[in-house]
Amino acid sequence: MRQIIIIGSGPAGFTAAIYAARANLAPLLIASSVDAGGELTKTTEVDNFPGFPDGVQGPDLMVAMQKQAERFGTQVVLDDVTNLDLAGETKKVTLGNGEVHEALTVIFATGSAYRKLGLADEERLSGMGVSWCATCDGFFFRNKTIAVIGGGDSAMEEATFLTRFADKVYVIHRKAELRASKAMQDRAFADPKIEFLWNKEVEHIYGDTLVTGIGLRDTVNGSESTVDLNGVFIAIGADPRTHLVHDQLTLNADGTVAVVGRTSRTNIAGVFAAGDVIDPTYRQAVTAAASGTVAALDAEHYLAALPKALVMGATQPGEYTPESAAVSA
């Protein structure tokens, strides 16, 4: 048994791991098999993370966070959690490979998952012109016409990034103003390849084997229109990833995991939550990292208050070896 298991490998998870590992709690961090590193691994330049005056590449930042967590004895496992049993004093975490890990505390930092438009053709044409990852797929739209759906920071970042490849990038937003930060808006407005289509909702995605166009409906006057294009990048936000815990942890109306005040404490003793999965508002790399710190400190205090015999029974510092990490990583 362990003292602490951290689920999630974004800024919240790794920062929690850095703090927990430095407190000699020898954390086990379940990073996921294909989404390790979280959302930042799908971004390019990150210019708002303090300490990097010239910016840093999102994937590089996450590799650095992982190394920092491992330096102090975090064991990182590249697998997915398939089941969580949080009710008892001992929490049970089941992985995709069938292993069951036990711990006295769990930090739940699973972040959020891309929201979909909810159109039937969106799924059908996924990988045939419909994409959720500009940095992965922009390359294939050289000299093409594409649309980015959404009005937030990630939509602006994708639109600006995609102008490197595409001849023309429409930004389609269902309102008349953007939610994106001023800096991101200004960059997008200044780009001659970007054209904004305001108050428009995507109703159809057309195409047989490749996307050929989209059907739009005006959210103000209801008029319909079509746009011929080759690709659709969907950036309409994300929902907290709570499918593992929705019947165990109390959720807020917005879908985030409910925590007590400014702490990371959930409704179950020994279970803490951090990062985008508890944050409907800010959702920045820095706020997620700070939230991970809060969770690690809360877990540490919780463990300190447990009967000593119980904590001594859990994995003690020193059991961790670099070899054990190498096997699973």
Add this chain to the structure above:
Amino acid sequence: MSAAVDVTDASFDTEVLNSSETIMVDFWAEWCGPCRAVSPILDAIAAEHAGKIKIVKLNVDDNPQTAMKYQITSIPAMKVFQGGEVVKTIIGAKPKPQIEADLAEFIG
């Protein structure tokens, strides 16, 4: 590094289309994070099902003709070939059990 053989525009006919084996081509690129994540999973599947399916990699940066021919617009994209025809397409990095389920008809 991946154990899978690299195929190219030049070798695609010989290695994939004219092969008598079931071949899965992993279309990937260096700059694609999800491609790097799924690569070891594909290696593991290939190792566990040797003889049933062979997995090869095609770098889309270096081999644009083949990527264009198969209308790749999203990577990672995995296409299974039998007798020169695409019989299955898997889009995106997914956990191992999901990819194994997608490939059940070939590795089951």
